[in-house]
Amino acid sequence: METVIDEVTAGIYRLSTHIEEADFSFNQYLIDAEQPLLFHCGMRGVFPLISAAVTKVMPLSRLRWISFGHWEADESGAMNDWLTAAPQAQVAVGTVGCMLSVNDLALRPPKPLEDGAVLDLGGKRVRYVATPHVPHCWDAGVIFEETTRTLCCGDLFTRVGKSPALSTEDPIGAAMAAEDVFGATALTPNTAPTIRRLAQLKPQLLALMHGPVYHGDCERALHDLADCYAERLQQVNS
Numbered sequence: 025m026e027t028v029i030d031e032v033t034a035g036i037y038r039l040s041t042h043i044e045e046a047d048f049s050f051n052q053y054l055i056d057a058e059q060p061l062l063f064h065c066g067m068r069g070v071f072p073l074i075s076a077a078v079t080k081v082m083p084l085s086r087l088r089w090i091s092f093g094h095w096e097a098d099e100s101g102a103m104n105d106w107l108t109a110a111p112q113a114q115v116a117v118g119t120v121g122c123m124l125s126v127n128d129l130a131l132r133p134p135k136p137l138e139d140g141a142v143l144d145l146g147g148k149r150v151r152y153v154a155t156p157h158v159p160h161c162w163d164a165g166v167i168f169e170e171t172t173r174t175l176c177c178g179d180l181f182t183r184v185g186k187s188p189a190l191s192t193e194d195p196i197g198a199a200m201a202a203e204d205v206f207g208a209t210a211l212t213p214n215t216a217p218t219i220r221r222l223a224q225l226k227p228q229l230l231a232l233m234h235g236p237v238y239h240g241d242c243e244r245a246l247h248d249l250a251d252c253y254a255e256r257l258q259q260v261n262s
């Protein structure tokens with residue numbers, strides 16, 4: 025098992041670990057800036073691998089912010105390992121995530137982010153967007169790096185298999201095939217509207233947690249994804 029590092033746009037690194045037995049990949053995104061931010065902690069079991077990969081880009085002592093999309097082992101599992109290894113780092117997640125889990129479980133107090141709050145990293149700007157229950161978990165949220173228009177969209181568009189770092193392949197087919205396998209998305213009346221709200225950000229890159237970084241028509245891909253979930257909800261209700 026290895027963690028592959030790619031700079032997917034200026035100063036943003038995708039760290040990707042493929043688990044052969046599951047044919048599934050787990051990514052973290054490292055945003056380099058005056059105050060570097062890591063999005064997704066990874067599971068505790070792979071912390072030695074992931075943290076060693078980060079040190080190829082920067083010393084862990086520079087890491088200032090740790091963030092993740094919701095409370096789950098692949099998103100937040102190694103949170104305290106990072107806080108220990110990076111003494112200057114602080115967790116920055118949504119207010120709901122802080123209230124539900126992080127205030128109690130993190131070694132140091134987190135910085136709660138309101139929906140729409142911006143963290144100025146110095147050279148990069150990260151906007152937190154709350155997406156409750158989308159794709160799953162009450163505390164769900166994503167981050168949007170404004171200078172590169174990169175939407176770190178977490179579990180949205182999750183796909184199985186190995187992916188290249190960057191792709192222009194339409195992400196919908198693979199995402200809906202994975203949805204058929206996992207059923208990971210909470211199908212509610214808010215699912216499609218929440219995804220359409222992300223399309224309004226007009227991202228240029230969609231940085232998937234389980235898949236490639238998509239650099240095609242991101243706005244259209246988000247609307248297509250919303251359409252798929254709206255259709256599925258309608259089928260359930262009919």
Ligand SMILES: [Fe+2]
Binds near residue numbers: 094160
């Ligand atoms: Fe998840």
Ligand SMILES: [Fe+2]
Binds near residue numbers: 178233
């Ligand atoms: Fe995930």
